Amino acid sequence: MPLLPAAIAAYILVNAVSFAAFRRDKKLAGRAAWRTPERRLLLLAFFGPLGALAAMRVFRHKTQKPIFLVVLIIASIIWGVIAVWSILGR
Numbered sequence: 464m465p466l467l468p469a470a471i472a473a474y475i476l477v478n479a480v481s482f483a484a485f486r487r488d489k490k491l492a493g494r495a496a497w498r499t500p501e502r503r504l505l506l507l508a509f510f511g512p513l514g515a516l517a518a519m520r521v522f523r524h525k526t527q528k529p530i531f532l533v534v535l536i537i538a539s540i541i542w543g544v545i546a547v548w549s550i551l552g553r
Contacts, residue, residue, distance in 0.1 A: 467549060474511075474542075481511030485518030485525070492524070505534050512538040 484507050488499040504525065508515035512535045518524060525531045 470549070477507075478511035478514030478517075481507040481514035482518045483514075485515055486522055489518075489522040489524040501528075505530065508534045509538045512542060 484499055484504060488504060491498050504515075508531060515531070516535055519526055519531065519535075
């Protein structure tokens with residue numbers, strides 16, 4: 464498998480995992496059960512910002528925490544630069 468398609472597939476997978484983690488944490492929040500640590504959610508948001516943003520919007524989860532928005536903005540810029548760099552060539 465060529466490198467670019469593999470990287471795109473990995474990026475999609477990480478975003479799906481990020482979305483699922485936010486969904487699971489929101490579900491557990493209503494039950495007062497053990498939750499996903501915020502550090503882990505922030506890490507997932509950094510590597511899968513689209514999935515995290517979608518989950519934050521759909522489930523209205525972590526929307527009041529400014530650090531999540533900051534991480535999403537920074538991650539989106541970094542991943543956008545990486546995508547442009549990858550597509551246009553080195």
